[in-house]
Amino acid sequence: MGTETELITERAIGADRPLPEEQALDLLHRYFVCPHCGNISRLFAVNEFYGEDGSVVGREYYLSCHDVEDLPPEEARNGTLPFRKVHHRVSSLAELEEVKITRTKPNVEVFLHAHNYDAEGRLTRRLIQRSDSFLPNSLGMLCSQMESQYATGTVTSCSGPNTGNTSSAFIDGYTEGAYYEMFATGAPSGNANYGIQVGTGTAANSTTTYALASQIPNGTGSGQLSYGSGAASWSAGSTSTTAVRTFSNSSGASVTVSEVGLVWESNVSGYNFIMIRDVLSSSFTVANGGNFNVQYNISITVS
Numbered sequence: 204m205g206t207e208t209e210l211i212t213e214r215a216i217g218a219d220r221p222l223p224e225e226q227a228l229d230l231l232h233r234y235f236v237c238p239h240c241g242n243i244s245r246l247f248a249v250n251e252f253y254g255e256d257g258s259v260v261g262r263e264y265y266l267s268c269h270d271v272e273d274l275p276p277e278e279a280r281n282g283t284l285p286f287r288k289v290h291h292r293v294s295s296l297a298e299l300e301e302v303k304i305t306r307t308k309p310n311v312e313v314f315l316h317a318h319n320y321d322a323e324g325r326l327t328r329r330l331i332q333r334s335d336s337f338l339p340n341s342l343g344m345l346c347s348q349m350e351s352q353y354a355t356g357t358v359t360s361c362s363g364p365n366t367g368n369t370s371s372a373f374i375d376g377y378t379e380g381a382y383y384e385m386f387a388t389g390a391p392s393g394n395a396n397y398g399i400q401v402g403t404g405t406a407a408n409s410t411t412t413y414a415l416a417s418q419i420p421n422g423t424g425s426g427q428l429s430y431g432s433g434a435a436s437w438s439a440g441s442t443s444t445t446a447v448r449t450f451s452n453s454s455g456a457s458v459t460v461s462e463v464g465l466v467w468e469s470n471v472s473g474y475n476f477i478m479i480r481d482v483l484s485s486s487f488t489v490a491n492g493g494n495f496n497v498q499y500n501i502s503i504t505v506s
């Protein structure tokens with residue numbers, strides 16, 4: 204057991220050098236004894252902080268832990284955690300003892316990548332965090348597609364709460380020959396209605412979460428960020444797809460980001476549904492003149 208010989212440690216790569224991304228992702232599939240609560244917990248997030256010369260000046264590792272008391276059965280419903288989650292932090296892998304558990308990779312998993320740049324364009328912080336939740340709307344939209352019948356041009360669409368918390372059909376008016384976008388994240392620059400969104404909320408997700416807790420508006424005023432255009436990528440045979448967006452701060456002061464979400468637009472403009480939402484393991488401070496880049500990477504495991 205132990206991280207010293209089994210893993211590429213900070214010592215092995217140099218304490219001041221960035222962890223390779225694939226190494227950080229490898230760590231996020233491993234289990235460790237939490238020095239705070241004693242649970243055997245999976246790593247949840249890896250943060251690195253950088254100095255002006257690009258060297259690592261600090262790290263944070265977060266473990267997915269839980270309260271000692273399980274939730275009562277009436278609160279522990281199917282589709283939610285049967286305990287109250289907490290994230291415990293260490294600043295070095297040397298504080299962790301790895302427990303060798305037969306490693307598994309989920310059928311589907313999502314990772315959130317965030318990069319924070321200062322006004323001079325220097326990377327100041329990188330986060331790789333396991334995404335907590337697809338939200339129920341993601342299944343409703345998938346089901347609406349599975350129910351579609353191209354041959355007859357008809358659809359029995361499911362409905363769910365849009366980002367304004369109004370119940371709305373995921374697909375409406377689908378007809379043969381008419382092609383509406385689905386699962387759209389390619390929002391144009393300045394459009395904060397869909398695609399990747401950022402906010403200041405820290406509330407936990409529930410099965411009724413319909414939007415970010417407190418979205419940061421698009422703009423250059425106080426507390427605002429300029430939303431860049433969204434993009435997504437995939438190639439044939441690839442086991443992952445990535446949505447990406449950059450946010451620029453021209454507000455005149457720093458802006459704090461605590462939550463991130465992926466909102467899909469469907470059907471026609473205005474049909475916006477939140478699919479994924481995550482509270483960041485710790486908040487980011489985007490400097491005035493700086494940029495904040497977010498990537499959602501959705502991957503599958505073939506076995």
Ligand SMILES: [Zn+2]
Nearest residue numbers: 237240268291
């Ligand atoms: Zn713990």
